[in-house]
Amino acid sequence: DTGVSQDPRHKITKRGQNVTFRCDPISEHNRLYWYRQTLGQGPEFLTYFQNEAQLEKSRLLSDRFSAERPKGSFSTLEIQRTEQGDSAMYLCASSLLPYSEAFFGQGTRLTVV
């Protein structure tokens, strides 16, 4: 499968625990995006990378959230000290060019209990 892949698909964690998600973009895509989506809402932008550089972060991305893309390939999104409000679908997308279509992974559904 040469699409965007995300791992894990589902994560249930207790409040206060740390979680880390992984995204593997389409191999030739140098742009990688993280979004968060809650029920009934469109995806909300969190952050994006061009190669290994993190070029923009949303104000939604509190200091409990950190993302990396160390070698310009896969990316990780870590949430520290999770809160119930962090429960959402976390989507990763990649694209080749700044104005081209983006392709999404299947998402990681996080439930904080």
Place this chain on the structure above:
Amino acid sequence: RKEVEQDPGPFNVPEGATVAFNCTYSNSASQSFFWYRQDCRKEPKLLMSVYSSGNEDGRFTAQLNRASQYISLLIRDSKLSDSATYLCVVRLDDKIIFGKGTRLHILP
């Protein structure tokens, strides 16, 4: 004003009907435009790009009016399998900006 606005929905239409979705965007410098489809609890999937000249893919027709900053999607002869949320997406430089989506229910 929101960057991308869509009809709030939901739309409940009988099978075989024609459905039209509307979308407006606020930044006139926006460069590219897309419609995505999202099934319940799944990821958004690209349905079609939208070009100024208009484009068609089977039962789906997309239109872009740059002067009015307006994008549309028309689905003809709707099928039960068209039931989903339709997301209007605008790209500006490296940004990908989503509307909230319009949910469509096709009724048998």
